Amino acid sequence: MKSDIEIAQSVVLKPIAEVVEKVGITFDDLELYGKYKAKLSFDKINAIKDQKPGKLILVTAINPTPAGEGKSTVTIGLADALTKIGKKTMIALREPSLGPVMGIKGGAAGGGFAQVLPMEDINLHFTGDMHAITTANNALSALIDNHIHQGNSIGIDQRRIIWKRVVDLNDRALRKVTVGLGGPLNGVPREDGFDITVASEIMAILCLATDINDLKERLANIVIGYRFDRSPVYVRDLAVEGALTLILKDAIKPNLVQTIYGTPAFVHGGPFANIAHGCNSVLATSTALRLADYTVTEAGFGADLGAEKFLDIKVPNLPTTPDAVVIVATLRALKMHGGVTKTELSEENVAAVKAGFANLKRHVENIRKYGIPVVVAINEFVSDTEEEIEVLKELCAEIEVPVELASVWADGADGGVDLANALVNTIETQPSHYTRLYQSDDGLEEKVTKIVTEIYGGRGVVFEKKARNQLVEFAKHGWDKLPVCMAKTQYSFSDDQFALGAPKDFEITVREFVPKLGAGFIVALTGDVMTMPGLPKAPAALNMDVAEDGSALGLF
């Protein structure tokens, strides 16, 4: 069996300019980064702005388990299969963070014969977007500390700065730091911390901005902390939104690459799916929609977090609404939701499939609340048995949701043709009637409550004291009109990561709200949210190297 990187390196890539011809992009529309990566120029993005958008397909998943679901792999394979059956298709994916690549997770460019390429570049520096975001984020930090050091005319309370520094690495030692030490020449001492770059609000902003001016306005709206009188301090008070926009002027342009099968793919932006909305950029998705007849995109984590945020936060910024949602599951993951431990996954367990189906079922019902048709994709594993598959198909039939097996990891485009046909049939026969879960005027408390009761299936919400105070304060600022971005464990519908399947009758506890005025949403924190991962005992970095010919070794 070949590894992902061996498969990737065995593919003879076409020049990216050739790959994108079929969606109407010419060589002059591209800003090349080597032969196989390019950014799309704003001239082109603007030129097609009035073109009618094609069909939009969101790929999401059941709650993730250690068994793995392969959402990106199915997204890529599905798009390749759509290409294969003659549909003009594009992909819009998130770009990976380098930190986890060095750590434990491996890359995020799909797997097997469903990959976006060149995977080495995509998993390392790619076109520099992450670095630009890191730089913009930390330039803002330096400018804040410099403002305080130079006299603090704004009156920023250094104890109430909520803007943190970032690095695009897994580095637990930077989670909590003190800066400004060593005497008066080194600034004002204060507590600070580093998040991983993808957790920066600037990442979320980049992914929601519709053009350069919108980007600048969103950057100006960032709340960096509070004055001694508790009033919020915005980036516009520091007058550095122009400089931050300048740092990001290329990063905001969507990146084009290709799949193994030659489907053109935007891979652009990758915000966290807990404290942010977890979707690739609005610019990439919107542009794909105008260039292709079918755009396949994905959202982070399971559908309770990823799809909910896609539908309530991202979709209002897109030129169209989703025509269908594909929910990815594996029989192994369903068995884990049904109570099987990881070591016993290879044994047939029909009862566990039945029990675990409750998780999938609730996600299907949730998406239907938004008025969008659903298709279930079973990402095939060798351990899947006939009996298990049959039972799952019966369960899906009971709730009248189309279900197809996909073997895109092993078979590439061929392994996704049934799924692609089912999807096209669904789109052509079932119209989508997207409706939002909540309205802007609903207020934060009501928004959170709707998400918890209608999507998570919980009984209600407990707001801790700090959160209750913030409900009052945020309403005073008018921030309660913004959408809510839930930061919750991805493993369960509830805020208890061990409550698998479809837990009922639980309450969600909201500890604190965090204003993300630039991104344009309010984060609701439930439990501890990790915004800076650590490295494992034996990091992936130990196996990495460069071959004599300059090619990458040890990436996966």
Place this chain on the structure above:
Amino acid sequence: MKSDIEIAQSVVLKPIAEVVEKVGITFDDLELYGKYKAKLSFDKINAIKDQKPGKLILVTAINPTPAGEGKSTVTIGLADALTKIGKKTMIALREPSLGPVMGIKGGAAGGGFAQVLPMEDINLHFTGDMHAITTANNALSALIDNHIHQGNSIGIDQRRIIWKRVVDLNDRALRKVTVGLGGPLNGVPREDGFDITVASEIMAILCLATDINDLKERLANIVIGYRFDRSPVYVRDLAVEGALTLILKDAIKPNLVQTIYGTPAFVHGGPFANIAHGCNSVLATSTALRLADYTVTEAGFGADLGAEKFLDIKVPNLPTTPDAVVIVATLRALKMHGGVTKTELSEENVAAVKAGFANLKRHVENIRKYGIPVVVAINEFVSDTEEEIEVLKELCAEIEVPVELASVWADGADGGVDLANALVNTIETQPSHYTRLYQSDDGLEEKVTKIVTEIYGGRGVVFEKKARNQLVEFAKHGWDKLPVCMAKTQYSFSDDQFALGAPKDFEITVREFVPKLGAGFIVALTGDVMTMPGLPKAPAALNMDVAEDGSALGLF
């Protein structure tokens, strides 16, 4: 009068592939970053490895003053003038750090009509080299802290880690920090600090490495700190040199851009000129030498630091030795060395020119000690008077050094033709007989003493207690065979930044040595060396913006 960025943006650039055709580079040899920037492939670098190198010209300067000397501007203008008089010429320059661009210094891509373009890109993210170095540096830090957190089997003494983190920003608040706070899940608390990226040893390594394998070996040799038993810990002990090399695999490839006049230019690498050697990459310079008949390059700061390090540290890694050295001065700067204050520079002062000439004279004599012919370039200012120019010419005649005015800032290539002709004439009539100042076996004490007495013109060296102990310890490790890299103020031959002109009879105090085993030199610290600049009260960032059409505003 147009600003630098206005001039830059008024130029219609040629595609870089077209610019480099004249030096024998084809489209397939390039890895494009947009239309006007490219990296040169290793295939091409290797293919020309046995080609005979052309002439090498180093541009250096008198000790810098606040009046400005315009070394990069003269370097670029001189190369354009060589092109104009029919010589196949390339430039090899350092790439700027983004930190100072946001701060006070402005960019580093030349000025007026002697610029490398696109200056906005070069001054911002360029091809991502700085970001790759930042990432490699900080990945190493994360891996060190992770090693300690995961059991510390190597026995690293967290109080004696000398490897610091970096950001490519001016950020004084990060000079001294404590990391690993917040409890056992966040690692082991310790003191740390951030340097600016260009001060990272990895930058120096990238600039001295001759290929990927040499890069990896140098990375493996980095000393990151000491064990509890005081023995040095190398990167190879952590076994992560492969991963660091992987992060740098594209950054090590030289970047190609063009001047306003169309001369092809390598702009690659930019180490600090105090704690490092201050020259662009060996790979860029070596490759330029093999492609062009004349290669013009520069070194940091004044000739006492920049040229000395170029000649004693960089040249032994090049395929040839310099054929001539150009020393840049301005009448304004000479007047400052002659005792005039900045506010009185516009007034004629012949006596001050005579007094300040002592600085220039010592630099000329120093370069001659290396056996290399010298040409003096006077970078013209409108305030220069006939009388001052005449006196300077007479003084140069007395020591038999050719001197020419250069008005490349105002006139571009035309303004450098006299200088170019004088230079070609010097090279064709005066053979160069390069000899090193010291030998490998000399020992650290002797090396420092030779630099101080023969180049700086000082009486001798005082080694403080820590440095004396290190002389013994480093000799024990065999590190005394390495070249010395002096970290000294750039403003004076002495270690007193206010002693302008040509001070005599002074002693240099060496406080401490720092082993840079990867770079392959030992840094000698004299006085306080700033490795992380701060931002001024009104940072340049306040004036930066992006125009409606996406172009940069407020860069200079």
